[in-house]
Amino acid sequence: MNILKRNKKKPNISSASMSDIAFLLIIFFMLTTVFALEQGISYQMPESVRSLKLDKAPIDILIKNNGTYLYKHYGTVSLARAKNLAYARLAVYSEAQAVLRVEDDVKYVHIIDMIDTLLEAGVKKVVFISAEDYPDDFSKY
Numbered sequence: 128m129n130i131l132k133r134n135k136k137k138p139n140i141s142s143a144s145m146s147d148i149a150f151l152l153i154i155f156f157m158l159t160t161v162f163a164l165e166q167g168i169s170y171q172m173p174e175s176v177r178s179l180k181l182d183k184a185p186i187d188i189l190i191k192n193n194g195t196y197l198y199k200h201y202g203t204v205s206l207a208r209a210k211n212l213a214y215a216r217l218a219v220y221s222e223a224q225a226v227l228r229v230e231d232d233v234k235y236v237h238i239i240d241m242i243d244t245l246l247e248a249g250v251k252k253v254v255f256i257s258a259e260d261y262p263d264d265f266s267k268y
Protein backbone atom coordinates (compact mmCIF):
# COMPACT_ATOMS: atom_id res chain seq x y z
CA MET A 128 0.00 0.00 0.00
CA ASN A 129 1.28 3.30 -1.03
CA ILE A 130 0.84 6.27 1.42
CA LEU A 131 0.43 9.58 -0.20
CA LYS A 132 1.68 12.66 1.54
CA ARG A 133 -0.63 15.59 1.38
CA ASN A 134 0.51 19.13 1.42
CA LYS A 135 -1.15 20.55 4.51
CA LYS A 136 -1.15 24.19 5.38
CA LYS A 137 0.38 24.99 8.70
CA PRO A 138 -2.11 26.73 10.98
CA ASN A 139 -1.45 30.41 11.65
CA ILE A 140 -2.25 32.06 14.94
CA SER A 141 -3.43 35.56 14.45
CA SER A 142 -1.53 38.03 16.61
CA ALA A 143 -3.88 40.90 15.96
CA SER A 144 -5.62 40.54 19.32
CA MET A 145 -2.42 40.16 21.38
CA SER A 146 -2.17 43.89 22.02
CA ASP A 147 -5.77 43.93 23.23
CA ILE A 148 -5.04 41.09 25.65
CA ALA A 149 -1.88 42.82 26.90
CA PHE A 150 -3.72 46.07 27.61
CA LEU A 151 -6.56 44.22 29.34
CA LEU A 152 -4.04 42.47 31.59
CA ILE A 153 -2.33 45.76 32.42
CA ILE A 154 -5.65 47.36 33.32
CA PHE A 155 -6.63 44.32 35.39
CA PHE A 156 -3.42 44.38 37.41
CA MET A 157 -3.60 48.15 37.90
CA LEU A 158 -7.12 47.88 39.30
CA THR A 159 -6.53 44.89 41.54
CA THR A 160 -3.15 45.83 43.01
CA VAL A 161 -3.22 46.93 46.64
CA PHE A 162 -0.37 49.11 47.80
CA ALA A 163 0.80 48.59 51.35
CA LEU A 164 0.83 51.80 53.32
CA GLU A 165 3.85 52.28 55.50
CA GLN A 166 2.94 52.82 59.07
CA GLY A 167 4.83 55.67 60.61
CA ILE A 168 5.63 56.41 64.20
CA SER A 169 2.57 56.95 66.32
CA TYR A 170 2.98 59.93 68.61
CA GLN A 171 0.99 62.38 70.65
CA MET A 172 1.95 66.01 70.84
CA PRO A 173 1.46 67.75 74.18
CA GLU A 174 -0.75 70.82 74.19
CA SER A 175 2.03 72.89 75.67
CA VAL A 176 5.63 72.15 76.46
CA ARG A 177 5.37 74.01 79.74
CA SER A 178 2.42 71.86 80.88
CA LEU A 179 4.42 68.70 80.27
CA LYS A 180 4.46 66.49 83.37
CA LEU A 181 7.70 64.57 83.66
CA ASP A 182 8.10 61.75 86.10
CA LYS A 183 10.63 61.90 88.93
CA ALA A 184 13.46 60.06 87.20
CA PRO A 185 13.22 60.40 83.42
CA ILE A 186 15.79 58.99 81.05
CA ASP A 187 17.01 62.38 79.84
CA ILE A 188 18.90 62.40 76.54
CA LEU A 189 20.00 65.33 74.39
CA ILE A 190 20.49 64.61 70.68
CA LYS A 191 23.00 67.05 69.21
CA ASN A 192 23.19 68.28 65.61
CA ASN A 193 26.34 66.28 64.95
CA GLY A 194 24.67 63.00 65.95
CA THR A 195 26.10 62.61 69.44
CA TYR A 196 23.93 61.62 72.37
CA LEU A 197 24.31 63.25 75.79
CA TYR A 198 22.77 61.30 78.64
CA LYS A 199 22.15 63.56 81.61
CA HIS A 200 24.71 62.99 84.40
CA TYR A 201 26.68 60.53 82.22
CA GLY A 202 27.87 62.70 79.34
CA THR A 203 28.34 61.50 75.79
CA VAL A 204 27.13 57.93 75.30
CA SER A 205 26.86 55.46 72.46
CA LEU A 206 23.61 53.72 71.59
CA ALA A 207 24.73 50.55 73.39
CA ARG A 208 25.65 52.50 76.52
CA ALA A 209 22.32 54.38 76.41
CA LYS A 210 20.52 51.04 76.20
CA ASN A 211 22.38 49.71 79.25
CA LEU A 212 21.67 52.90 81.22
CA ALA A 213 17.99 52.68 80.26
CA TYR A 214 17.92 49.05 81.48
CA ALA A 215 19.42 50.18 84.79
CA ARG A 216 16.92 53.05 85.17
CA LEU A 217 14.00 50.74 84.37
CA ALA A 218 15.23 48.25 86.98
CA VAL A 219 14.81 50.94 89.65
CA TYR A 220 11.83 52.85 88.19
CA SER A 221 9.74 50.39 86.19
CA GLU A 222 7.59 53.11 84.62
CA ALA A 223 10.42 55.53 83.76
CA GLN A 224 9.85 57.59 80.65
CA ALA A 225 12.45 58.85 78.23
CA VAL A 226 12.79 62.52 77.40
CA LEU A 227 14.52 63.21 74.09
CA ARG A 228 15.66 66.80 73.78
CA VAL A 229 16.33 67.35 70.11
CA GLU A 230 18.31 70.25 68.68
CA ASP A 231 17.31 71.87 65.40
CA ASP A 232 18.54 70.27 62.16
CA VAL A 233 19.15 66.84 63.68
CA LYS A 234 18.96 64.08 61.09
CA TYR A 235 16.02 61.77 61.61
CA VAL A 236 18.25 58.71 61.55
CA HIS A 237 19.75 59.74 64.91
CA ILE A 238 16.31 60.19 66.47
CA ILE A 239 15.03 56.87 65.10
CA ASP A 240 18.16 55.03 66.27
CA MET A 241 17.67 56.34 69.80
CA ILE A 242 13.95 55.50 69.80
CA ASP A 243 14.74 51.95 68.64
CA THR A 244 17.38 51.63 71.34
CA LEU A 245 15.00 52.79 74.06
CA LEU A 246 12.22 50.50 72.84
CA GLU A 247 14.62 47.55 72.89
CA ALA A 248 15.47 48.45 76.47
CA GLY A 249 11.79 48.35 77.41
CA VAL A 250 10.89 52.02 77.66
CA LYS A 251 7.18 52.40 76.97
CA LYS A 252 6.87 56.19 76.88
CA VAL A 253 9.10 58.54 74.92
CA VAL A 254 8.62 62.32 75.06
CA PHE A 255 10.08 64.66 72.42
CA ILE A 256 10.85 68.24 73.26
CA SER A 257 12.88 70.87 71.54
CA ALA A 258 16.21 71.55 73.18
CA GLU A 259 15.64 75.29 72.72
CA ASP A 260 12.08 75.36 74.11
CA TYR A 261 12.88 73.38 77.23
CA PRO A 262 16.54 74.04 78.03
CA ASP A 263 18.36 72.16 80.70
CA ASP A 264 21.91 72.13 81.98
CA PHE A 265 23.69 69.86 79.51
CA SER A 266 26.46 72.40 79.03
CA LYS A 267 28.91 70.71 81.39
CA TYR A 268 28.81 67.40 79.51
